[in-house]
Amino acid sequence: MDAFTTLTAIAAPLPLANVDTDKIIPARFLKTIKRTGLGVHLFDTLRFDETGAERPDFVLNREPYRHANILIAHENFGCGSSREHAPWALLDFGIRCVIAPDFADIFHNNCFKNGILPVRLPREICDLLIEDAKLGGNARITVDLQREVVVRPNGEEIKFQIDPFRRHLLLEGLDDIGQTLQHGSSIDAYEARGTADRSWMPAIA
Amino acid sequence: MAETSPRTLFDKVWDSHVVEKLPDGTCLLYIDRHLVHEVTSPQAFEGLRLAGRKVRRPDATIAVVDHNIPTSDRRAGIAEPESRLQVETLEHNVADFGVPYFPVLDERQGIVHIIGPEQGISLPGTTIVCGDSHTSTHGAMGAIAFGIGTSEVEHVLATQTLLQRPAKNMLVRVDGTLPPGCTAKDIVLAIIGRIGTAGGTGHVIEYAGEAIRALDMAGRMTVCNMSIEAGARAGMIAPDDTTFEYVRGRPYAPKGEALERAIAYWRTLPSDPGAQYDRTVTIDAATIAPMVTWGTSPETVAPITGAVPDPAAEPDEAKRAQMQRMLDYMALKPGQKLAEVPIDVVFIGSCTNGRIEDIRAAAKVACGRKVAPGVRALVVPGSGLVKKQAEAEGLDRILLDAGFEWREAGCSMCLGMNPDKLTPGQRCASTSNRNFEGRQGPGGRTHLLSPAMAAAAAVTGHLADVREFF
Numbered sequence: 001m002d003a004f005t006t007l008t009a010i011a012a013p014l015p016l017a018n019v020d021t022d023k024i025i026p027a028r029f030l031k032t033i034k035r036t037g038l039g040v041h042l043f044d045t046l047r048f049d050e051t052g053a054e055r056p057d058f059v060l061n062r063e064p065y066r067h068a069n070i071l072i073a074h075e076n077f078g079c080g081s082s083r084e085h086a087p088w089a090l091l092d093f094g095i096r097c098v099i100a101p102d103f104a105d106i107f108h109n110n111c112f113k114n115g116i117l118p119v120r121l122p123r124e125i126c127d128l129l130i131e132d133a134k135l136g137g138n139a140r141i142t143v144d145l146q147r148e149v150v151v152r153p154n155g156e157e158i159k160f161q162i163d164p165f166r167r168h169l170l171l172e173g174l175d176d177i178g179q180t181l182q183h184g185s186s187i188d189a190y191e192a193r194g195t196a197d198r199s200w201m202p203a204i205a
Numbered sequence: 206m207a208e209t210s211p212r213t214l215f216d217k218v219w220d221s222h223v224v225e226k227l228p229d230g231t232c233l234l235y236i237d238r239h240l241v242h243e244v245t246s247p248q249a250f251e252g253l254r255l256a257g258r259k260v261r262r263p264d265a266t267i268a269v270v271d272h273n274i275p276t277s278d279r280r281a282g283i284a285e286p287e288s289r290l291q292v293e294t295l296e297h298n299v300a301d302f303g304v305p306y307f308p309v310l311d312e313r314q315g316i317v318h319i320i321g322p323e324q325g326i327s328l329p330g331t332t333i334v335c336g337d338s339h340t341s342t343h344g345a346m347g348a349i350a351f352g353i354g355t356s357e358v359e360h361v362l363a364t365q366t367l368l369q370r371p372a373k374n375m376l377v378r379v380d381g382t383l384p385p386g387c388t389a390k391d392i393v394l395a396i397i398g399r400i401g402t403a404g405g406t407g408h409v410i411e412y413a414g415e416a417i418r419a420l421d422m423a424g425r426m427t428v429c430n431m432s433i434e435a436g437a438r439a440g441m442i443a444p445d446d447t448t449f450e451y452v453r454g455r456p457y458a459p460k461g462e463a464l465e466r467a468i469a470y471w472r473t474l475p476s477d478p479g480a481q482y483d484r485t486v487t488i489d490a491a492t493i494a495p496m497v498t499w500g501t502s503p504e505t506v507a508p509i510t511g512a513v514p515d516p517a518a519e520p521d522e523a524k525r526a527q528m529q530r531m532l533d534y535m536a537l538k539p540g541q542k543l544a545e546v547p548i549d550v551v552f553i554g555s556c557t558n559g560r561i562e563d564i565r566a567a568a569k570v571a572c573g574r575k576v577a578p579g580v581r582a583l584v585v586p587g588s589g590l591v592k593k594q595a596e597a598e599g600l601d602r603i604l605l606d607a608g609f610e611w612r613e614a615g616c617s618m619c620l621g622m623n624p625d626k627l628t629p630g631q632r633c634a635s636t637s638n639r640n641f642e643g644r645q646g647p648g649g650r651t652h653l654l655s656p657a658m659a660a661a662a663a664v665t666g667h668l669a670d671v672r673e674f675f
Contacts, residue, residue, distance in 0.1 A: 017527060018402060018502050022641040027620040031273065031287035033247035033294050035355075045643050050629065074523065076403040079436065080641060081620075082338040083245065084354035105406060105438045106338055106352055113356035163370070165231045176356065177256070180364045183225055183233055187366055190224040190235055197221065200459040200467035201237065203264035204305050204326060 002115040003173030007096055008142040009069035011133040012059045019073055020080035021107060025089040027081075038085055039092030060093070064137035072129050073100045077118075078107025087114045097143045099150065101126055112166045113176065117145060119160050128152070145171060211477035213374045214443050215409045218349045218474065222332050224366055234369045237331035238348075239361050240317045241268040241304065243295040244622070245336030249359035250298040260302040261365045267326055268299045268306040271316045272622045276585050276612035279309050288623065302362075315588020315614040318342040318556035322426065323588055325455025329444035329471040334361055339556045339638065340439075341432040345425035346452075347444030347474055349409070352433065372438050373483040375408035379416040381490040386672035388566070389424030390558060390636070390655035392416065392488075393431040394496035398506040400486060405437025408483065411476065412442050416490035422451040423562035430557045431638050434503040443475035495671055497543055498640045498653040500531035505640075507543060509658065509670045515539035534642055535650050536630075543668050546652070550633040551582035551663040552645070553609075553656050555619040558636035559587025561594050563656040568600040570660035570674050576608035577666030583610045583625065585617040609663065621646045634662035 029041040047058050054061040060068065071090070077100040078086060087110045090098070096116055101123045103111075111118045121129070132139050132153050142151035145167060149157045162170075169176065180187075212220070224233040239262075246268070253260070260266060273288035283289040292309070299306040307313045313320060318339050321327035329347035334340060336358040343350035357367055377396055397404075410432050417428065425442045432440030442448075449468050452458045459467045494508035505528075507514070516528040516539065532539065537546065553559075553567050564586060576582045584604050586592035592614055595601055601611045618625040619637035621644070627633055629648025636659050637644075640651035652668060661669040 015523065017523065020502075020639075020641045022620075022639070022644050026643055026647070027272075027622045028647075030244050030622065031291055033251070033291060035248050045647060050648070076406070076436065079402055080338065080433075080639060082336055082340075082352035082354055084248075084336075084356060087354075102403060102406060104403070104436060106354060106433075110354035110356065113354060163229070163231075165227065165229045165368075176368065177258070177360050177363050180233065180360065180366060180368065183366075184364075186225040186233065187235070187364060191365075194222075194235055198237070198331070200463040200470070201328065201331070202457055202459055202463075204238075204267050204457055205264055 001173050001175065004096060004115055004117050004145050004170045006142065006144045006146065007069060008140050010064050010067055010137060011070035011072050011129065011141045012065040012068035013130040013133040014059060014071055014073045015130050017074040018076045018079055021078060021083050021086040022080055024078065024086040025083065030083060030085050035088050036092060038089035042089040042093045067094070069094050070097045070099065070141055070143065071095050072126055072133055073098065074126065075101045075123065077103050079104040082106045084110045087111050087116050091116055099126060099129060112170060115170065115173065117143060117170060119143065119150065121150065121158065121160055125158055211479040213476040213480045213482065214347065214411055214441055214474055215349065215372070215374055218330055218332065219371055231368055231370055233366050234332060236334050236361050236365055236367060237265060238326055238333040239266045240321055240333065240335035240340070241266060241358070242272060242317050242337065243270045243291045244272045245355050246298065246358055247291065247294045248355050249362055250302065252359040253302070253362055258363045260304060260362045263303045263305065265365065266304045268295060268304050269314055269317050269320055270295060270309050272616045272620065274309055274615045275623050276615050276617045276625055279613060285624070312589035312593060315591065316556045316559055316616055318430065319559055319587030319591065322346060322422065323455070323590060325452055325458030328452065328458065329448055330474050334367065338433040339430050341437070342426050342430040342556055344429040344432065344439050344441040345422060347442060347448060347471065349439055349441065351439040372409040373407050375405060375410045375437065376482040376485045377410050377412050378414035378485065378487045379412065379490050380414045380487060381416060382419070383416050383490045383493060386495055386675065387493050388655040388657065389420050389427040391493050391496045393428045394498070394506045394653065395488060395493045397431065397435045397503050399488065400435055402434060402502055402504045403436040405432060405435040408437050409439045409441060410435065410437045412440060417442060418445070421562060422447060423560040426560065427557055431503070434638055444471045495655065495658050497658065497668055499535065499537060499543060500528070501534055501640055501642050503640060503653060505531060509544055509668060511543055513537045513539055513541040513543065544670055546668045547632070547666060548634045548662050548668060549580060549631045550627060551580060551659050552618040552633055552635040552637060553583065553659050554585030554587065554617055555637040556587065557638045558656050559585065559591065561591050563636065564591065564595045564600050567656040567660040568603045570657050570671060571607040571609060571664060572603050574607055574664040576663045580663055580666050582608065582663040583612060583618060585612045586614050588614045607664070618645050620644060634659045634668060
């Protein structure tokens with residue numbers, strides 16, 4: 001996983017609430033056995049018409065937003081299924097940060113596993129940033145995870161908060177499993193104890 | 206000590222699974238049961254292989270194919286190459302890593318959330334995960350059960366744990382008695398309509414109250430299944446005699462003396478008197494009517510006696526625009542009576558409503574009637590064993606005689622990853638869980654409702670009030 005420290009980038013405004021994971025990537029594109037290559041299907045039905053042609057009014061089909069690395073949306077972003085294909089598609093397109101008033105839990109979790117920073121900011125602030133993003137290519141937004149601030153194009157800084165443990169993993173680009181395996185002896189001890197507590201539970205064989 | 210203050214059901218199961226609490230409050234949580242399917246696992250097994258890691262507890266893991274597989278005769282294999290590759294990849298992975306597996310032609314094959322409880326793999330007081338958001342279903346057993354992404358699937362395969370912060374506790378109490386014609390599906394749609402699709406974010410919902418207690422296990426699973434549609438990570442129902450009787454005799458459940466020990470422990474799990482919840486919502490069951498969704502979010506729900514709402518009445522501009530977009534997509538007009546909306550397709554099945562009780566409810570309405578001309582109606586049992594049971598009861602004959610299709614088990618038209626999907630513009634009365642744009646096929650329009658309501662729609666050709674059928 002790539003570390004996330006500071007990102008200064010074009011931000012794409014997507015002022016929609018309840019952007020569900022079927023909208024981010026429809027189920028018919030989940031038949032892959034790889035993590036990569038899903039960017040071409042990101043927001044498929046919003047981005048392309050029935051013939052596969054781009055819908056010119058969709059934000060990611062317009063300059064400069066084709067090159068956006070930040071996405072700004074409304075409430076409950078990423079609701080619906082647990083598919084990690086949603087953050088994989090965002091990442092493959094180039095999105096490293098999503099800013100929204102709130103996120104669905106599983107999507108929020110999945111972002112951190114893939115080096116994508118989900119930033120929660122109040123709706124009014126998201127709307128300000130959406131107006132900034134609408135200014136186009138010269139209006140870059142900075143997201144600084146070290147200092148936990150978003151910097152608007154006018155230089156104004158907006159503080160956000162991230163769970164410290166997740167912030168640490170993201171800043172360092174650390175693999176979760178490697179971290180957990182450092183607690184291997186605790187897991188062994190728990191299994192010895194836990195299995196005794198739940199000795200009524202059969203093995204699946 | 207936390208142990209001495211009153212605790213909720215969630216607190217008790219959580220506390221008993223904490224391997225280690227890290228300084229910032231994140232917990233390393235032990236996972237008792239890991240359910241695996243073909244769509245969200247290939248990248249996880251690949252990750253293990255690349256890192257030279259093993260599956261830590263194959264004996265706590267079960268794999269099955271459900272999302273991709275056709276629901277027609279499967280003996281000839283899977284025609285669609287990408288679906289076939291995903292299924293074959295799972296088969297290679299379970300063989301390489303020694304994971305127990307129900308193959309497609311095994312009668313125990315079915316939707317992962319149907320077979321877990323059916324086989325006695327999902328048990329009270331345990332932690333259960335799966336790379337699928339509807340893992341919340343298993344919370345009906347009195348377990349902590351939640352959906353995870355593929356990175357977390359890999360994490361559980363490798364370590365049998367997850368790094369988690371405890372969720373907040375939310376109590377949804379449904380008091381009183383459910384009116385005739387209403388089901389668990391109507392309860393949960395009413396709850397989602399009340400609290401919204403983000404109403405449960407950050408919480409685990411405990412469902413309680415007389416109307417929940419009165420539900421059988423199938424109904425409890427339907428309610429917990431759609432917790433995720435309310436934004437909650439999980440739903441739970443305290444285990445009771447209904448739960449214990451359900452568990453008794455299932456293939457992978459404890460037996461004999463072990464079962465009695467388990468039941469004695471499970472009886473300690475219900476929330477203590479005075480346990481604190483971060484949020485409480487109460488609903489009077491008597492006010493619930495058969496429900497149906499009109500929009501493209503599960504919270505856009507109304508009683509079947511209602512009408513399509515008017516966006517003009519919505520003060521918030523963004524919400525108004527979103528509502529208008531939904532009506533445009535659904536091709537509905539403000540004020541249109543829901544009971545007059547014509548439908549093209551009926552889908553009865555899914556992890557929400559694919560159990561034997563659901564098929565019985567549909568067959569009861571279909572019995573002696575005919576599917577309306579021009580309507581395609583599919584019944585997809587949740588598992589091979591559900592199918593077998595329905596056939597033993599003659600339900601397949603009732604449904605076939607009425608003009609329904611009787612198919613093999615799988616996720617099917619809930620999400621259209623297999624050949625069962627809507628074509629653009631088709632309108633479906635569906636017992637599944639999501640009415641998102643394109644969920645059942647690109648351009649498809651979904652109305653969520655109960656199995657009995659779906660059968661009523663099939664025989665009338667439009668959304669209909671099932672209470673008029675009794």
